[in-house]
Every structure is written in C-alpha cells, then in structure tokens.
Amino acid sequence: TMLSFFVIVVGGLLTYLGYMGEASGKSHSLLGLSFLMGAICSGLAGFIGMKVATKANVRTTNAAQNSLGEALSIAFSGGAVMGLGVVGLGKIGREVIQHCRSFNMNIMGYDPYVSQDMFNEDEVQVVDLDTLTTVSDYITLHVPLIDSTKNLFDYDRLCQMKDTARIINVARGGIINESDLAKALNEDKIGGAAIDVFTSEPIGVDNPLVKAKNIVLTPHLGASTEEAKEGVSRAVCAQVRDYLLHEKLTNAVNMPISDLAKLKEIQPSLELSEIMGKLQSQLESGAINKIHVECAGSMDEPKTATLAFLKGMLSTRIPDRVNYINAETLAVDLGIKIEHSYTSDCSSYTNLIRTKVTGENGTNQINGSVFEGKRLRLVNILGYEMDITPRGTMLFTRNKDVPGVIGKVGSALGAAHINIGAYLLSRDSDNGEAFAVIRVDNEVPEDILSALADMPEIVSIQQIHC
Known part of the structure; x- marks a missing residue:
C-alpha cells in the first residue's frame, strides 16, 4: 500500500x-x-x-x-x-x-x-x-x-x-x-x-x-514530530477556547457524560465499575469473549458504567492508554462482545452493578454497590454473597467446607510474615465448598501461594490486586 x-x-x-x-x-x-x-x-x-x-x-x-x-x-x-x-x-x-x-x-x-x-x-x-x-x-x-x-x-x-x-x-x-x-x-x-x-x-x-x-x-522520539506538536498545541488551544466561551467540553477523556451534575452524582459508581473491571481482568487469564454490565436501582447509567468497567478491564491488557472515549472501540477491536442493560431489580440494595465476563475459562460474576457515605462494596463474587471493600491485595480462595481451614491458611501466611487484614467467608451448602476473601497487607510470594494451593482442603486460590 x-x-x-x-x-x-x-x-x-x-x-x-x-x-x-x-x-x-x-x-x-x-x-x-x-x-x-x-x-x-x-x-x-x-x-x-x-x-x-x-x-x-x-x-x-x-x-x-x-x-x-x-x-x-x-x-x-x-x-x-x-x-x-x-x-x-x-x-x-x-x-x-x-x-x-x-x-x-x-x-x-x-x-x-x-x-x-x-x-x-x-x-x-x-x-x-x-x-x-x-x-x-x-x-x-x-x-x-x-x-x-x-x-x-x-x-x-x-x-x-x-x-x-x-x-x-x-x-x-x-x-x-x-x-x-x-x-x-x-x-x-x-x-x-x-x-x-x-x-x-x-x-x-x-x-x-x-x-x-x-x-x-533512539531517544524515545517515535511520535515527536513538528506536525504532531503543532497538532496537539492547536487542539489544546481550541478546547480551552470552547470551554471558556461556550462551556463546551471537547474530547474530554475522563468525561463519559456531558451533564456535570449527573457525573458528580454517579462518580462513586463509576469508580466501583472500573475496580470491578480490573478484578474481572485478573480472574480471566485468557481471551475475553463477552462482557455484560447491568445497572439497577438508583444507578441508571448502564452505558457509562460499561465504559468505566471496560476502562478498568483493559488497562493492563493492552499498551494503549484506555479512557472513556476509546474503551469501547478498543474492546471491539479485541473481539469482545459488549452488552449493558438496566433493571429495577436491585435486590435489597438502593443501587447495584452486576458484571459478567465470559472468556476461555468460563463465566465470572462480580456485583458491587455504593453504600451510604459513598462507600464502595463488593456484594457478590463468583456467586458467593460477600460484603467487602475493594482495596489492596486480596486472595480469592475456594476450599472444602471442613473445620480447620482458616487456621491452616492463617498459620501459613503468618509463618511467611504476611499479616491478614481481613478474612471474610461465604458458604455454599449445595456443593460443600466455602469461598473466602483474604485481605493481606503485602503481596504474597509465588512459593507461598503454591504452598497454600497444595493444601488438600484448598480447591483454588488466586491473588488479586485492586
């Protein structure tokens, strides 16, 4: 060509x-x-x-x-x-x-x-x-x-x-x-x-x-051309002019909607959506085929929540800078089918965001809600009811629902000088398994993770970073 x-x-x-x-x-x-x-x-x-x-x-x-x-x-x-x-x-x-x-x-x-x-x-x-x-x-x-x-x-x-x-x-x-x-x-x-x-x-x-x-x-000059510099300078001047004269926001990479009052209202929900995107990206290690984001209750902006979710999900998967403007296009380029919807069914929460990701290894679900005081919570992880603040380093653990597991896991982490900040457990009586989210103060080395995974009571364990 x-x-x-x-x-x-x-x-x-x-x-x-x-x-x-x-x-x-x-x-x-x-x-x-x-x-x-x-x-x-x-x-x-x-x-x-x-x-x-x-x-x-x-x-x-x-x-x-x-x-x-x-x-x-x-x-x-x-x-x-x-x-x-x-x-x-x-x-x-x-x-x-x-x-x-x-x-x-x-x-x-x-x-x-x-x-x-x-x-x-x-x-x-x-x-x-x-x-x-x-x-x-x-x-x-x-x-x-x-x-x-x-x-x-x-x-x-x-x-x-x-x-x-x-x-x-x-x-x-x-x-x-x-x-x-x-x-x-x-x-x-x-x-x-x-x-x-x-x-x-x-x-x-x-x-x-x-x-x-x-x-x-070469000294990192791939995009440092006179033409590129002139183009960026002109664009910045035009955007500043438009905002000062007409209060118009042009090409704002962090403004998914133009209504500033509405944006301020839903900002905590967008932060939660982006965090859930990052978590879902880590849960599916292979190619992602489809995502679905459903908003419920007072969070009635599913399109915007989906963009925030994609922004988080793609941020560590591709070299491009991901923002609200290009997130959907980048996802489509990767062959990801995107779905979003709204429902009045928000269970017992005033607002709820349900996310599902389908990839090579199956479908994973994470739901989140913004509690009073703008407190972000994960309320369902992989089908298990939870109530956890998404921050720091966490271990997602599936184990046989038998006595002594918490003690063995805690002792192994303690012996490795890894402090546990929280240990939250959810049980499923149908399959005899329990699911735990363990928040730790620092990253768990691979050899310690392998030792935990080798315990006969542990079904699976994965380290997740928020």
Whole structure:
C-alpha cells in the first residue's frame, strides 16, 4: 500500500538523516528519529523504520559523508524477511501486521488475551511465546509494561532466538532486560536489536546497550514530530477556547457524560465499575469473549458504567492508554462482545452493578454497590454473597467446607510474615465448598501461594490486586 511504501521510505531516509556522532567504525549508534507519520502511527512507523535500520546494519558515521542514494541502497539491501513475530496484538500490533502483510511476511502473533478466532489463520498464526521466539526472523514488541511483561525477554529467552534474528522495542522500557540484551548481542546470540525505549530515560552513557554490538538506539522520539506538536498545541488551544466561551467540553477523556451534575452524582459508581473491571481482568487469564454490565436501582447509567468497567478491564491488557472515549472501540477491536442493560431489580440494595465476563475459562460474576457515605462494596463474587471493600491485595480462595481451614491458611501466611487484614467467608451448602476473601497487607510470594494451593482442603486460590 501507499502508506506502507511511505513508511519504508521514511525508514530509508533515516539511514541518511538520522546519524549522530563521528565516524568510529563501531556497529552501535545513537540516532535521532523524527517520523513524519504523526503520533497515531508512531508505533507502526517506529517498527518499520527500526526494521530497516537493523537489516541495513547501520553503523555510526557522519551523515554528511553519505549520499542519499547510498543510504537508501543500504536500507533496502539484503534478502526478504521470512518470519515476523508480533508480541502484543492490540491496536498498534494489528497495525504492524496489517501493513507488513504487504511484504509477504510469514506473520506470527502472541497475546495471552487474544485467540486465533480474531485472525485469518492463513494470514496470521496466533502461537505461544516460545514458538514465536524460536521461529521469527524479526520480533517486535507492542505490550504494556506490567508485572507479567517486565523482563519478558531476558537472557534465556533471547538465546532462544535465531542467531540471525533481530528484536525491536518501540513499546516500553523494561520489557527487554537491558543488561541481558547487551550480553546476547556481544556474544552474537542474536543478529541485532533496535531500541527506542529504556528503563531509565534519557539513556545514560553507562547503560550497557550504548557499547553493545549490532544495535540501533533512539531517544524515545517515535511520535515527536513538528506536525504532531503543532497538532496537539492547536487542539489544546481550541478546547480551552470552547470551554471558556461556550462551556463546551471537547474530547474530554475522563468525561463519559456531558451533564456535570449527573457525573458528580454517579462518580462513586463509576469508580466501583472500573475496580470491578480490573478484578474481572485478573480472574480471566485468557481471551475475553463477552462482557455484560447491568445497572439497577438508583444507578441508571448502564452505558457509562460499561465504559468505566471496560476502562478498568483493559488497562493492563493492552499498551494503549484506555479512557472513556476509546474503551469501547478498543474492546471491539479485541473481539469482545459488549452488552449493558438496566433493571429495577436491585435486590435489597438502593443501587447495584452486576458484571459478567465470559472468556476461555468460563463465566465470572462480580456485583458491587455504593453504600451510604459513598462507600464502595463488593456484594457478590463468583456467586458467593460477600460484603467487602475493594482495596489492596486480596486472595480469592475456594476450599472444602471442613473445620480447620482458616487456621491452616492463617498459620501459613503468618509463618511467611504476611499479616491478614481481613478474612471474610461465604458458604455454599449445595456443593460443600466455602469461598473466602483474604485481605493481606503485602503481596504474597509465588512459593507461598503454591504452598497454600497444595493444601488438600484448598480447591483454588488466586491473588488479586485492586
């Protein structure tokens, strides 16, 4: 496509215009990038520009000593890329896939929250991370930096790559362990890397990547263009003008409804909805297929509550910044069916928000209510009646309804110096099981969780963060 061709040309121009420093003959460089694609396409442009630079084996030199023709020749030399691995199949990841299809690449994708059903199997294969790592010629990262993605590519995983493969990170610093990457490059474990984001920015001269072999480094400038800066400045001025002259709120990312009085009234319910979205996201570790949000009683804004719920649910699943404006679109892009409704049936509560999430592992339900004094409460978790304030770190535990369980769990946590702030129990006489929410003062290490899960009375246990 014309867009793909334009981005590639931009990538080629970088090899002519982007050099910094004096000629040294070393195979590392600090480049100043300025993509002419605007902020919305920065991830896509960043990937393709970096791909061209790593394929061309860019070397530090003086741009004045190179002709544009020579630079373009370097950029487009070499064989065709056969395998592309895209880690993170959110908006930017899918944009990369869409445009790289024009180059007849063999494209694989990995995302724990996305299934093959979202893609044509002849065009994109959704695989596990190990397969993607070992097969790809290029790996590009488009995931947020969260606990599960921090140091996702460490030395062991980098060594699983082909020794000719290259890795590109224009997402977030910390997804690749920088010391491990430098070691892998210097030992020729991989063919090259291109990095636009770092654990600490601006990158320091003592960063091990600065002296690593076969690497292109750029100072997080994927969206820092004159056009983007001018566009943002104009938009801000226009929005301030509209509000001062006409009290009009344009493109407000945190204003789901225009009635400010109504918004203030339901704000606690929106906070509760967002929290329940975060909880539901953690309960379903795989792809989510459908969500349903039902409001009842005095909370009569199901659409707005749904947007808040999606905002919370997607916040740790995709690299995009999620807000009330884009939450629904992002969810639809992930193949999530969205339903919301209102009912007068609020049980014994003055207001109630019921949420259901259906995913690979079944359907989970969490209900919440705002009590008098704007106190947020979870009143039903996974079918068990509860009354708990959603805050901090909690353990959701299913256990056999037999004597001694509370004592054994409490003793195990106490022995690990983990203080219990609350232990709330709900029983189900039909299946002989009990459900407990245990609030703890600090995060429970994995080995302690495994020890608890191995207790014969424990059916399941999961650590949840509000």
